[in-house]
Amino acid sequence: MTTALFSEVGKPEVRAATKIYKFDFGSGSVEPGYIGVSATMAYNRSQGYGFNTPENMKNVTGQDTGMASDAVQFVTVGTKSNNTFNVDLPNGLYEVKVTLGKTGRTSIAAEGVYQIINMMGDSAVDKFQIPITDGQLNILATEGKGAAYTLSALEISKISHRAVTRRTIYIGGDSTVCNYYPLVNSVQGGWGQFLSQFIDGNTFQVRNMASEGQIARGFRDDGQLEAILKYARSGDYVILQLGINDSNLKNEETEAEFKEIMRDMIIQIKSKGATVILSTPQGRATDFNSNNVHTAENRWYRPAILALAKEENVPLIDLNVLSSAYFTSRGPEATLALYMTKDYLHPNRSGATELARLVAEDLANKELDGFN
Incomplete structure (x- = not known):
């Protein structure tokens, strides 16, 4: 299980063969095996992850327990918004599992387009596959219906070195x-x-x-x-x-x-x-x-x-x-x-x-x- 992302040459690498990246968002306690990410954490290359514009993020409470007990809210939204959570990844095909925070309805966008449409309800969970070809995942929670577009947790698993989805x-x-x-x-x-x-x-x-x-x-x-x-x-x-x-x-x-x-x-x-x-x-x-x-x-x-x-x-x-x-x-x-x-x-x-x-x-x- 990967619990840190760093590299001597400034690029992220997965230190375990499982190639799993787990993030627990918010200001509360961090679940074992997850990387804690507060809304104030800015992306930097040596760290390999963080928010592109943390000034447009805020920590919020969740509605559940464990990793869903807190979350971050994306204040600036839209599929083309640069208010994203960025993760440096080796190119390849990934499965991304998303757990929302407290919200009415939220969509997930990555790489500038929708990936999941209208996840409904507190702590909703869904996943999608995405090819990474530029060395970085850029993801955000964005418009559904309601006002709070939140994210409690993110789990990223590498499926293949080939950045191509199956049919x-x-x-x-x-x-x-x-x-x-x-x-x-x-x-x-x-x-x-x-x-x-x-x-x-x-x-x-x-x-x-x-x-x-x-x-x-x-x-x-x-x-x-x-x-x-x-x-x-x-x-x-x-x-x-x-x-x-x-x-x-x-x-x-x-x-x-x-x-x-x-x-x-x-x-x-x-x-x-x-x-x-x-x-x-x-x-x-x-x-x-x-x-x-x-x-x-x-x-x-x-x-x-x-x-x-x-x-x-x-x-x-x-x-x-x-x-x-x-x-x-x-x-x-x-x-x-x-x-x-x-x-x-x-x-x-x-x-x-x-x-x-x-x-x-x-x-x-x-x-x-x-x-x-």
């Missing part, structure tokens, strides 16, 4: 797709949260970039697509499921506008060599007709999605139809049990898992490379 399935979408926290036992779920359960983890990693309330224009323009474009390459897949919020009049996005924004994203993703897969959203729990058949085919700009898949020659997961067939087989009462209580749009953990299974089965049926 990735990126997911873009809304509240029916996104992650909910705690990841291991959240009540609500989005199908993107559970897709990895049905995918060969030796072939793919899954990166869920979906967020609640999202529309096509927002996904394209507000940083989520940018994060995908930074890393996507040949052999990767990008699944896009939008349309629910786009069709809401308050978002002022017509079906024609929605279609062209989606087309623009398809073109940009294709330019990176990745394969785009479009998905239609599932219906509501209550979309049963008098014959107890579930149908929601006219909802949420589905015609535009079907047309676009054909025009741009990209695979289509018609989750709308697939889920309706599944819900019909279960019946109205059992289908209600797959959704949040008195919420007929958002699946619970069980419902999201079933939707993820349907997505994975359809991917396999399409005989796309990498899917069994």
Whole structure:
């Protein structure tokens, strides 16, 4: 276990074969095996870690025990902010595990783009893989919803000397797709949260970039697509499921506008060599007709999605139809049990898992490379 970062030549090195860097943020006690980092600790080359602009950081209390009993708050935020925590690292591929402090909702950015979207709740935990090619990780907690963007702990593990991620399935979408926290036992779920359960983890990693309330224009323009474009390459897949919020009049996005924004994203993703897969959203729990058949085919700009898949020659997961067939087989009462209580749009953990299974089965049926 690494407990110090230093080198005689001024560059950090890991003194143990495990190549793990552990940081415990805040002004309180430091957990065994971790490096204590106060908000006042400035980066310097000989130390190999610290805050780039400590004047824009502050120590805050946490909501839990141990390393989550205290945290640091990023006062200046934004994916392009230079108010980052910097760690010198040998180039390679790393897994970064993040533990938040006391917060409502916080996103994690690194290398100038989002890495995790909207981690929710105190002491939330998640992780991501990132290639380091310039000898340094630059990471910060930034906008979600709320005001306190905090970090309690960081664990960085080297996976490979090669600064290349394995093949990735990126997911873009809304509240029916996104992650909910705690990841291991959240009540609500989005199908993107559970897709990895049905995918060969030796072939793919899954990166869920979906967020609640999202529309096509927002996904394209507000940083989520940018994060995908930074890393996507040949052999990767990008699944896009939008349309629910786009069709809401308050978002002022017509079906024609929605279609062209989606087309623009398809073109940009294709330019990176990745394969785009479009998905239609599932219906509501209550979309049963008098014959107890579930149908929601006219909802949420589905015609535009079907047309676009054909025009741009990209695979289509018609989750709308697939889920309706599944819900019909279960019946109205059992289908209600797959959704949040008195919420007929958002699946619970069980419902999201079933939707993820349907997505994975359809991917396999399409005989796309990498899917069994």
